[in-house]
Amino acid sequence: MDRDEELDKELQFHIDTETDDLVASGMTREEARRRTLLEFGGVARAKEAVRDQYLRRVADGLLRDMKVAVRTLRATPLVSAVAMLSLTLGIGANTAMFSIVDSLVLRALPVREPHQLATLSNGLGPTSTWSYAIWSEIQRRADLFEGALAWSSLRFNLAQAGEMQPVSGLIVSGDFFKTLGVSPSVGRTLTAGDDTPGGGSEGPVAVISHTFWQRHFAGALDVIGRTLVIERVPFTIVGVTPERFFGPEVGRSFEVAVPIGCEPLIRGKDTALDIPTNFWLNVMIRLRPDQSMEAATSTLRALQPDIRAAAMPPNLPARLAPEFMKSPFSLETAAGGTSALRQRYTQALLTILVVVGVVLLIACANIANLQLARTAARRHELSVRVALGASRSQLARQLLVESLLIALTGAVSGLVLALWANRLLVGLLSNSVNTVSLDLSINWRVLAFTMIVTATTALLCGALPALRASAASPSHALKEHGRASDGSTPRTASALVVAQVALSLVLVVAAGLFIRTFVGLTTRPLGFDSERVVVVNVNASRAQIDPTSRIPFYYELVDVVASVPDVAAAGASVITPVSGGGFNSFIEVPGAPQMADSDRTSLAQWVTPGWFATYGTAIHVGRDITNRDDKAAVPVALVNEAFARKFLPGRDPMDATVKIVSGRGEDQVPKRIVGVVADAVYRSLRDPASPTLYVPLAQGSFPFPLTGISIGARVTAGSPMRLARSVTASLAARDPDLVFNFRSLAEQVNASVAQEQIIALLAGFFGLLALFLAGLGLYGTTAYAVATRRSEIGIRMALGAEPAAVIRLVLTRVAWQVAAGVALGAVACAWATRLVATLLYGLEPNDPATLVGSTVTLVAIGLIAGWLPAYRASQTDAAAVLKKS
Amino acid sequence: MPRRLERTDLLQGTLDLLILHVVAFGPLHGYAIAQRLNAITQDALRIQQGSLYPALHRLERRGWLRAEWRLTDTGREAKFYALTATGRKRLNVERTEWARLSQAIGLVLQTEH
Numbered sequence: 001m002d003r004d005e006e007l008d009k010e011l012q013f014h015i016d017t018e019t020d021d022l023v024a025s026g027m028t029r030e031e032a033r034r035r036t037l038l039e040f041g042g043v044a045r046a047k048e049a050v051r052d053q054y055l056r057r058v059a060d061g062l063l064r065d066m067k068v069a070v071r072t073l074r075a076t077p078l079v080s081a082v083a084m085l086s087l088t089l090g091i092g093a094n095t096a097m098f099s100i101v102d103s104l105v106l107r108a109l110p111v112r113e114p115h116q117l118a119t120l121s122n123g124l125g126p127t128s129t130w131s132y133a134i135w136s137e138i139q140r141r142a143d144l145f146e147g148a149l150a151w152s153s154l155r156f157n158l159a160q161a162g163e164m165q166p167v168s169g170l171i172v173s174g175d176f177f178k179t180l181g182v183s184p185s186v187g188r189t190l191t192a193g194d195d196t197p198g199g200g201s202e203g204p205v206a207v208i209s210h211t212f213w214q215r216h217f218a219g220a221l222d223v224i225g226r227t228l229v230i231e232r233v234p235f236t237i238v239g240v241t242p243e244r245f246f247g248p249e250v251g252r253s254f255e256v257a258v259p260i261g262c263e264p265l266i267r268g269k270d271t272a273l274d275i276p277t278n279f280w281l282n283v284m285i286r287l288r289p290d291q292s293m294e295a296a297t298s299t300l301r302a303l304q305p306d307i308r309a310a311a312m313p314p315n316l317p318a319r320l321a322p323e324f325m326k327s328p329f330s331l332e333t334a335a336g337g338t339s340a341l342r343q344r345y346t347q348a349l350l351t352i353l354v355v356v357g358v359v360l361l362i363a364c365a366n367i368a369n370l371q372l373a374r375t376a377a378r379r380h381e382l383s384v385r386v387a388l389g390a391s392r393s394q395l396a397r398q399l400l401v402e403s404l405l406i407a408l409t410g411a412v413s414g415l416v417l418a419l420w421a422n423r424l425l426v427g428l429l430s431n432s433v434n435t436v437s438l439d440l441s442i443n444w445r446v447l448a449f450t451m452i453v454t455a456t457t458a459l460l461c462g463a464l465p466a467l468r469a470s471a472a473s474p475s476h477a478l479k480e481h482g483r484a485s486d487g488s489t490p491r492t493a494s495a496l497v498v499a500q501v502a503l504s505l506v507l508v509v510a511a512g513l514f515i516r517t518f519v520g521l522t523t524r525p526l527g528f529d530s531e532r533v534v535v536v537n538v539n540a541s542r543a544q545i546d547p548t549s550r551i552p553f554y555y556e557l558v559d560v561v562a563s564v565p566d567v568a569a570a571g572a573s574v575i576t577p578v579s580g581g582g583f584n585s586f587i588e589v590p591g592a593p594q595m596a597d598s599d600r601t602s603l604a605q606w607v608t609p610g611w612f613a614t615y616g617t618a619i620h621v622g623r624d625i626t627n628r629d630d631k632a633a634v635p636v637a638l639v640n641e642a643f644a645r646k647f648l649p650g651r652d653p654m655d656a657t658v659k660i661v662s663g664r665g666e667d668q669v670p671k672r673i674v675g676v677v678a679d680a681v682y683r684s685l686r687d688p689a690s691p692t693l694y695v696p697l698a699q700g701s702f703p704f705p706l707t708g709i710s711i712g713a714r715v716t717a718g719s720p721m722r723l724a725r726s727v728t729a730s731l732a733a734r735d736p737d738l739v740f741n742f743r744s745l746a747e748q749v750n751a752s753v754a755q756e757q758i759i760a761l762l763a764g765f766f767g768l769l770a771l772f773l774a775g776l777g778l779y780g781t782t783a784y785a786v787a788t789r790r791s792e793i794g795i796r797m798a799l800g801a802e803p804a805a806v807i808r809l810v811l812t813r814v815a816w817q818v819a820a821g822v823a824l825g826a827v828a829c830a831w832a833t834r835l836v837a838t839l840l841y842g843l844e845p846n847d848p849a850t851l852v853g854s855t856v857t858l859v860a861i862g863l864i865a866g867w868l869p870a871y872r873a874s875q876t877d878a879a880a881v882l883k884k885s
Numbered sequence: 886m887p888r889r890l891e892r893t894d895l896l897q898g899t900l901d902l903l904i905l906h907v908v909a910f911g912p913l914h915g916y917a918i919a920q921r922l923n924a925i926t927q928d929a930l931r932i933q934q935g936s937l938y939p940a941l942h943r944l945e946r947r948g949w950l951r952a953e954w955r956l957t958d959t960g961r962e963a964k965f966y967a968l969t970a971t972g973r974k975r976l977n978v979e980r981t982e983w984a985r986l987s988q989a990i991g992l993v994l995q996t997e998h
Binding site for chain 1: 914915916919934961962964
């Protein structure tokens with residue numbers, strides 16, 4: 001018999017017995033029954049009253065607490081709104097940052113058993129690339145593992161000619177999808193049969209991603225069998241991958257995948273398959289379920305001599321051969337795939353995650369303070385409730401429920417904010433140079449994180465006030481409530497404010513360091529005019545030009561661009577400046593100071609005449625390269641000032657020669673230095689001015705096919721991007737098979753500091769928020785302290801204290817809090833900023849100017865926050881206060 | 886029909902005391918407790934069934950009453966409530982408290998203003 005049935009039976013007994021008794025006393029049965037039920041107030045009501053007792057303890061209690069909490073929060077709408085808003089920002093920012101960290105760092109690839117995957121590396125870093133020869137050797141032995149796969153990411157051009165229509169492409173081994181465990185959502189994936197030179201039985205085939213299918217084919221079901229022209233070669237689409245699969249690289253979603261066997265169709269004369277020195281493939285293996293990483297590594301190492309020997313480039317310089325043989329095969333766990341984005345951003349993202357965590361802490365301290373003040377103001381109410389029989393745990397629970405309610409509201413709106421902020425952040429990560437795509441759907445891990453953060457927040461905000469409330473004593477109720485002030489509440493509040501000031505200082509210092517890093521980078525002398533130059537990357541691999549005649553052809557293209565109206569100057573280079581790529585070559589400079597071999601390196605760039613004038617790099621001494629500096633002429637070079645300082649100190653550079661040791665052919669001949677140019681940024685803004693060598697393009701010899709060139713065009717006036725159309729027309733008129741893209745040099749420069757910009761932006765925003773919250777906290781506690789000391793202040797003023805003295809009295813208290821907070825914060829900074837040293841540029845982590853500047857800012861905010869209540873206190877009407885007490 | 890007496894609302898906690906008192910003489914079922922209470926108070930404190938049964942269950946949960954199903958004289962099954970040892974202690978405490986309170990109230994009411 002359960003409780004309900006038992007209760008029914010018990011009440012039924014009562015009703016029956018009473019009815020019987022009334023009948024016995026002479027009433028009719030109907031009348032007796034009616035009376036009984038009437039007296040009973042209805043059976044249902046009695047039952048409900050009993051049941052209530054059980055339910056109330058669980059649900060009703062909570063519901064009642066919630067109702068009271070809502071009423072309390074509504075009573076002070078402004079304060080509650082500020083609390084909820086700060087938690088929305090706090091929880092939202094934490095959720096947003098965590099979900100990015102989650103998708104970039106924590107999440108496994110959406111493939112079968114991702115933990116069995118491992119990438120092949122040379123032991124120097126998480127990602128290495130390999131030649132096709134090495135991959136073929138490993139592929140032949142794939143049965144040593146559950147499987148092996150290889151891929152290379154690159155851009156495919158879908159345009160037939162003219163301006164590029166790039167898509168994110170993958171060149172993959174035949175069983176790439178099968179080994180990863182990705183099944184097609186439409187059609188089929190690739191097979192080993194497709195991965196044969198020139199394509200398998202169906203000819204060249206391609207698999208497309210879900211996104212590309214939707215965007216390019218509007219999700220048409222008959223997409224299978226259709227033709228997709230990639231690099232002007234028709235491919236047959238055989239399948240579509242599932243929506244969740246974005247490829248092996250996090251942060252980069254593939255759109256079209258083709259087999260390695262079709263690579264020669266795409267790259268044409270510049271195919272990498274036959275070049276054993278071209279390391280371009282990522283290689284991954286899938287471990288057998290019973291195979292450990294160590295076992296697989298030793299299997300690979302045992303085979304290393306065979307694989308290396310078979311894949312040895314025949315023309316490898318003798319000096320490099322032993323190194324090639326020795327470099328050990330290593331396996332790195334690859335459950336999360338590979339990601340260049342991850343390597344670049346993990347530290348920055350974790351830093352910002354800590355920053356937003358601290359912001360949330362500061363917000364919690366504020367809310368705890370508000371709650372403390374509110375509890376003190378409600379002391380009378382709480383005492384009355386204790387007197388009426390409320391238990392201490394009930395009071396504590398009531399206050400915790402209030403904090404929970406604030407935190408939950410913050411969490412819900414924070415989640416919405418996070419969804420929006422995530423898109424914004426990924427937008428910031430992307431630029432015209434790299435498009436970043438991340439799967440930022442909210443998953444259980446993000447939700448769990450948000451829930452934990454919310455619960456912690458509620459506890460942090462509510463625990464102190466709850467403890468304080470449960471100490472309420474019924475005797476307080478009897479005292480006059482206006483004076484029921486308790487000295488310990490301001491003390492706790494002060495401690496919280498000191499902590500807030502300390503944490504804010506850390507954030508403000510961090511923001512200062514990151515902003516100064518960004519400003520330092522962007523205001524650093526570039527050595528060229530980024531505002532007036534547009535860079536055209538021209539690809540000639542499709543052009544009807546013999547690879548050996550490409551260099552004269554590029555000279556011709558420069559002339560074509562230079563003759564376009566409004567082009568002031570044009571020049572071509574092999575390396576696009578600030579693109580992150582480049583060559584660091586071993587050199588020999590006769591007569592240079594003694595230094596280690598590894599130190600005798602210089603960056604190398606190959607340029608055409610006029611390149612320096614186009615970019616605006618000053619030639620300090622000597623002459624520019626001319627058209628006469630060709631293969632037949634004496635080899636020459638220009639160097640930058642850093643080069644002259646390092647290798648030719650105190651010498652006339654024009655007397656010196658330089659030889660590229662690691663080069664071959666003509667480069668092995670010593671080059672006469674004919675000029676010195678200003679230092680200019682080469683690879684990235686972060687690199688210090690490094691020795692750089694400029695060689696005439698016509699005199700260069702390259703260990704790789706020079707499929708394209710970067711042509712800079714300087715505009716006569718206005719935005720350089722306005723040249724895009726006329727330059728396109730001229731280049732297309734010269735050779736319709738050329739493909740190219742445009743980017744202003746300024747854009748290129750900005751893209752290279754994207755990471756620093758994001759950190760500076762976020763740290764700056766949250767630093768400001770921290771300042772605001774700390775100011776709010778100081779203001780709140782000071783105002784409260786002033787309110788509780790109203791009568792004391794009134795008495796002082798009645799005894800003749802000047803308003804200035806009252807202001808001093810209040811501000812002294814604020815000053816102590818700020819001073820203590822700043823001292824604590826400075827200690828925390830000394831420790832915390834060291835952790836971000838590698839993210840800084842041109843600054844020491846303990847940069848004194850930043851620390852002083854941040855301290856001054858905080859003190860100023862503190863004084864403003866303290867002055868307002870202090871001034872109000874000084875206006876206290878002494879007579880009114882005294883009358884009241 | 887006799888004139889209805891003015892009915893007084895029970896002070897919170899008083900009902901508990903009354904129930905414990907009535908049950909102290911031996912196990913009773915709910916209806917009998919109601920009857921006994923009405924008889925003792927001469928219907929001056931009219932006990933609502935809507936508050937009686939919740940009170941009984943509350944006292945049972947607190948361990949002051951023990952309940953069991955037994956047969957009545959008329960052969961029907963009814964839930965009988967009996968006082969437990971802790972219930973008896975509680976009764977003594979409540980009695981003392983009540984005496985003090987009523988004495989105090991009496992004093993207040995006798996005081997001339």
